[in-house]
Amino acid sequence: MxxxxxxxxxxxxxxxxxxxxxxxxxxxxxxxxxxxxxxxxxxxxxxxxxxxxxxxxxxxxxxxxxxxxxxxxxxxxxxxxxxxxxxxxxxxxxxxxxxxxxxxxxxxxxxxxxxxxxxxxxxxxxxxxxxxxxxxxxxxxxxxxxxxxxxxxxxxxxxxxxxxxxxxxxxxxxxxxxxxxxxxxxxxxxxxxxxxxxxxxxxxxxxxxxxxAGEGITAPGQLASHYAPKATVRLNANAAHPGEALLGFGPMPSDLNLSITGDLTEAAANLFGHLHKLDAMKRPIAVAPIPDVGLGRAINDRLRRAAAPR
The missing domain is CATH 3.90.870.10 (DHBP synthase)
Structure with a gap:
């Protein structure tokens, strides 16, 4: 195998x-x-x-x-x-x-x-x-x-x-x-x-x-910890703590930005690719707040699972 x-x-x-x-x-x-x-x-x-x-x-x-x-x-x-x-x-x-x-x-x-x-x-x-x-x-x-x-x-x-x-x-x-x-x-x-x-x-x-959704696993992607980088992930960060890499959203200073213009479709397309790049930096990852509407709901779902205890 x-x-x-x-x-x-x-x-x-x-x-x-x-x-x-x-x-x-x-x-x-x-x-x-x-x-x-x-x-x-x-x-x-x-x-x-x-x-x-x-x-x-x-x-x-x-x-x-x-x-x-x-x-x-x-x-x-x-x-x-x-x-x-x-x-x-x-x-x-x-x-x-x-x-x-x-x-x-x-x-x-x-x-x-x-x-x-x-x-x-x-x-x-x-x-x-x-x-x-x-x-x-x-x-x-x-x-x-x-x-x-x-x-x-x-x-x-x-x-x-x-x-x-x-x-x-x-x-x-x-x-x-x-x-x-x-x-x-x-x-x-x-x-x-x-x-x-x-x-x-x-x-x-x-x-x-x-x-x-009810209790239990009835479909793929329902595990509490999932989609996770090797680094720890901190959510709803308006700025990075010392030593962290910041994943931004909207016009803000950041190491990488999901969408400078705040476009959720662009942010969804960039999410996993940007997490791969930030993980390669071998630093904890801080993530800016994402609006919880439209595709933002799915982005936040993935980020919560990425940040969950492992």
Whole structure:
């Protein structure tokens, strides 16, 4: 499992063919989505899925998101009610994950859902992810392509830094545009299980107010400590303490700034990349306040988990 010869593949015909061949044989391929890079395995292959958990050091009670090419493929795996169909029609392909009841005869490896009777499904919008899904013609289980609990990757270089020797290939599709993991909703009443790259406000415009998440792990990204750099993180800092590196927001002096103009979309796209750069400075990280609206809710969710006790 370790000390593999990790290939970096271009997003061209040969690269897609090689990546699809690796997945078909139970191997692991990191690939870009519009949110972050995912660590992909054939979701129907028990051993391949187990390799994802081993490569990341991910606890087995933490379920995975399954990526599929379109709604038709998703309906082969899960049962969709009217509300789920409305959400899929409005926001797929895109950064929305739906947690839905598994369909009888779904064929998904049990480890993917961590023993739950539900499955987290997404149709990614990134053209590289879409072409890979259609080339391999498999549902791909793919959490973020980083060691468990650490900063999520938004470039192929981030993946290589964390997983070289543990995965078979990295399909390089450039920098991820959204930069935050998908928003996850599910359950009855419909609940927000994880804020992410699709704002809660847009979802609620379509379906009404979302309920809060209940107790326990019902979807990926719900661990208290997650997305964390090696350095300690201090939130809501208006200035750095001596020895700290400051991650700013808006017009302010800082070591790196998520968005000088206070644009939350730009801040979301920069979040993980800037945390990687600040972590390399080997100094504690202070983070300026972020407005808790729109994508700011997801940014603050990631920052709280990054700052949580480990």
């Amino acid at each position: 370790t000390n593999l010869q990790t290939m970096t593949l271009a997003a061209d015909g040969d690269g897609f063919a090689t990546a699809a061949g690796v997945l078909a044989k139970g191997g692991l391929v990191a690939f870009p989505t519009e949110t972050v890079y995912g660590l992909g395995a054939d979701a129907t292959h028990d051993t391949a899925v187990a390799r994802v958990f081993a490569a990341k050091g991910r606890p087995s009670f933490n379920p995975l998101i399954v990526h599929v090419a379109d709604l038709a493929a998703a309906r082969n795996i899960a049962v969709f009610d009217d509300m789920a169909l409305r959400l899929a029609a409005a926001f797929w392909p895109g950064p929305l994950t739906l947690v839905l009841p598994l369909r009888p005869g779904h064929g998904i490896a049990p480890l993917v859902s961590a023993g739950l009777e539900t499955i987290a499904l997404r149709v990614p919008a990134h053209p590289v992810a879409q072409r890979l899904l259609r080339t391999c013609d498999l549902p791909i289980a793919a959490p973020s392509a980083n060691p468990s609990g650490q900063i999520s990757p938004t470039t192929a270089a981030h993946v290589a830094a964390g997983l070289t020797g543990k995965v078979d290939a990295i399909l390089d599709g450039g920098r991820c545009d959204v930069g935050l993991e998908s928003t996850i909703v599910g359950g009855s009443p419909l609940a927000l299980l994880r804020p992410g790259g699709l704002s809660v406000e847009r979802i609620e415009t379509l379906v009404g107010p979302l309920a809060p």
